[in-house]
Amino acid sequence: MNREPLLQVRQLTKLHAPGKGCREVSFDLYPGEVLGIVGESGSGKSTLLSCLSARLAPDSGSILYRTDAGETVDLYQLSEARQRQLQRTEWGIVHQHARDGLRMGVSGGANIGERLMATGERHYGQLRATAARWMRDVELDVGRIDDRPTTYSGGMQQRLQIARNLVTHPRLVFMDEPTGGLDVSVQARLLDLLRQLVTELGLAVVIVTHDLAVARLLAQRLIVMRRSQVVESGLTDQVLDDPQHAYTQLLVSSVLTA
Numbered sequence: 686m687n688r689e690p691l692l693q694v695r696q697l698t699k700l701h702a703p704g705k706g707c708r709e710v711s712f713d714l715y716p717g718e719v720l721g722i723v724g725e726s727g728s729g730k731s732t733l734l735s736c737l738s739a740r741l742a743p744d745s746g747s748i749l750y751r752t753d754a755g756e757t758v759d760l761y762q763l764s765e766a767r768q769r770q771l772q773r774t775e776w777g778i779v780h781q782h783a784r785d786g787l788r789m790g791v792s793g794g795a796n797i798g799e800r801l802m803a804t805g806e807r808h809y810g811q812l813r814a815t816a817a818r819w820m821r822d823v824e825l826d827v828g829r830i831d832d833r834p835t836t837y838s839g840g841m842q843q844r845l846q847i848a849r850n851l852v853t854h855p856r857l858v859f860m861d862e863p864t865g866g867l868d869v870s871v872q873a874r875l876l877d878l879l880r881q882l883v884t885e886l887g888l889a890v891v892i893v894t895h896d897l898a899v900a901r902l903l904a905q906r907l908i909v910m911r912r913s914q915v916v917e918s919g920l921t922d923q924v925l926d927d928p929q930h931a932y933t934q935l936l937v938s939s940v941l942t943a
């Protein structure tokens with residue numbers, strides 16, 4: 686495995702107001718690694734994820750990203766066009782609400798094909814065949830390929846969003862509560878699917894979740910956030926089985942007693 690970090694995050698700070706956002710966050714993310722960001726509502730998880738994925742400029746600190754071409758770039762020194770290009774080609778962004786990550790006005794197949802076109806594929810037959818294959822891979826009925834996502838259920842929309850993001854074989858995927866807002870049984874099946882895809886494709890993932898079971902299932906390493914700061918980090922099993930910080934202990938015990 687390539688041991689150079691994909692992401693090097695240093696002293697990253699973005700505050701919307703005092704105590705609201707993320708403050709002085711530092712970590713490395715390696716290829717193929719899944720990092721979970723956990724913490725209560727309002728602790729700054731989504732703010733951090735937005736900064737990491739070049740959607741929200743930080744107040745201070747830096748994010749170095751190692752590109753597919755092997756060069757290390759400072760994310761917020763890049764032009765906006767180059768940031769957008771990374772988002773479309775080397776990264777995936779899976780939103781909690783599939784509507785935020787899909788184009789609701791075009792068909793399911795086009796939602797997948799469009800991402801491929803951004804990486805240069807132009808052949809209609811190829812685009813359609815790949816879209817159909819990905820629909821099968823995420824267990825969607827290929828017969829629905831020409832239907833708009835507005836006609837899909839919430840779980841189906843989330844599967845489509847995942848296919849749209851993974852079809853280009855991104856190196857790094859950002860996920861914000863990807864199973865939030867879905868029925869428990871739909872959640873469980875989607876989690877299984879995500880875990881399988883992440884392993885098969887060797888994806889590096891940063892996943893925000895308030896659900897420790899999701900973190901345990903997907904993430905090798907965890908960052909625990911409270912009131913905009915990281916209070917604990919480490920291997921998932923260590924953090925969840927032997928939490929050191931009083932806040933993490935509270936988080937873990939509140940799940941056990943729920």
Ligand SMILES: Nc1ncnc2c1ncn2[C@@H]1O[C@H](COP(=O)(O)OP(=O)(O)OP(=O)(O)O)[C@@H](O)[C@H]1O
Pocket residue numbers: 701702704705706724725726727728729730731732733895
């Ligand atoms: N654009 C904004 N303007 C002002 N305040 C904001 C903005 N975005 C987030 N905040 C505030 O910053 C804090 C951190 O929000 P953030 O969404 O990052 O937390 P979170 O841990 O992801 O929470 P949740 O799990 O509820 O999504 C919250 O108090 C939120 O109200």
